[in-house]
Amino acid sequence: MQDKFFAKKRLNSILITSLLLLITYGAITVTEYDVVKGFASIPEAIEWGFNNFYPDEKSLEKLPKIWEKLQETLLISFAASTVAGMFALVFAILGSNTTRVNSFIGTLARGIATLFRNIDVAAWAMILLFSFGQSSLTGYFALFFVSFGFLTRAFMETIDEVSNSSVEALTATGASYLSIIIHSVIPASIPQMISWLLFTIETSIRSATLVGILTGTGIGFSFNLYYKSLNYNAASLVVLMIVISIFTIEYISNYIRRVIL
Template sequence: MPADIFARRFNNGLVFFLSVAALTAGSILITQYDVVAGFTSIAKAFAWGAHNFYPDHHAMARLPEILQKLWQTVLMSIAATTVAAIFAAFMAMLGSRTTRFNALSSILVRGLASVFRNIPLVAWAMILMLAFSQSLVTGYLALFFGSFGFLTRAFIETVDEASLDAVEALRATGAGYFAIIFQAVLPSCLPQMVSWLLFMIDTNIRDATLVGLLTGTGIGFTFDLYYKSFHFHEASLVVIMIVITIIVIEMFSNYVRRIIL
């Protein structure tokens, strides 16, 4: 029996590998991609980066301006994520099987969360640009809608996985709906919700750079402006500052998670 299971898994893995290999080969043939040229250009790309893509003294003179745009992007990401988390927490209570009013509210909330979550952030930015053009509002709303869909789904699963003992005990004593929410559900779910919130802030700070390229705002637009005007030293400084900011925020997020979880 173990030998049969191992053989079945091996055959399934072999079929999957051959399918991926066939799809890859077909894609190369259809797109006429030159594999050899692609791999040989990697060394040239690193050589060009070492020669051009590093901050010099002219780029360092632009550091205050870059830090201001980066700070603007970080604040926009935190604000959009935090406000989205508030709305997502409210919707999660309506969508969770533990705290829902009825089955219809749960279905509607879960469907709404799936729609918002499955629309890519780039698509949100492009859709919103039709109404708000290139502005901070467009970037903020794109991050808000993407965060709202993801956090609503994550919060629903968090509430569903919460222990029902406290909920059932309060219901047995005749406690009302809001008493159950604030005395049983939120205390047990809040640490995990905060963890999801910190994760979303990390993600949005990364994504805000891409949103800025489309909406003409924040650090993303600053990078695009320098890069397209061939100011590669300034563009490299923007990239370095983004990486440092993300690392610092991730370290802070991990520290907070260790405390609350």
């Protein structure tokens, strides 16, 4: 019986691998991509990067402007993620199997979260461009919607995982719904929720660069401007600042996680 089970798993793995290889071959054929030429160009690309894509003395003069745009991007990312976290907490409580008011509201909250979560941030940016144009508000809402969808789902799972037994105990004692939320659900879930929020902030900062290119704002706009004007030295300085900020935020986030978890 066990041999048949493993044989079936091996067969499924072979079929899936074959399907993926077939899809890959089809994509290469349709796009007329030269695999050999692509791999052969890697050393040349690396050489070009070392020769052209690095900050020089002239590009450092643009550092104050780049820092200003980076601050704008970081603040938008923080604001979008934290405000989304507040809304997500409400929807997570309404949608969680442990704390939902009724099945209809629970399904509705889950449906809204799924809708916002499954639309990519770039798609949201392009959709919102029609309403708000190229502005910081467009980038803010694009990051907000994606963060809201993701955090709502993450908070729901957190509530279901850590609060089920305590909610049942308080319900048995006749505690009110609001008391259960305030004295049980939120205290038990808040450390994990903060961890998810920090992760979302990191993700938003990464996504904000792409959103900035689409919306013409923030650090993404600076990179796009310098790159299209062939000012590769300044563009490389933008990339370097983004990388430093991402690693810094990640270090701070990991430190906070170690403290609270």
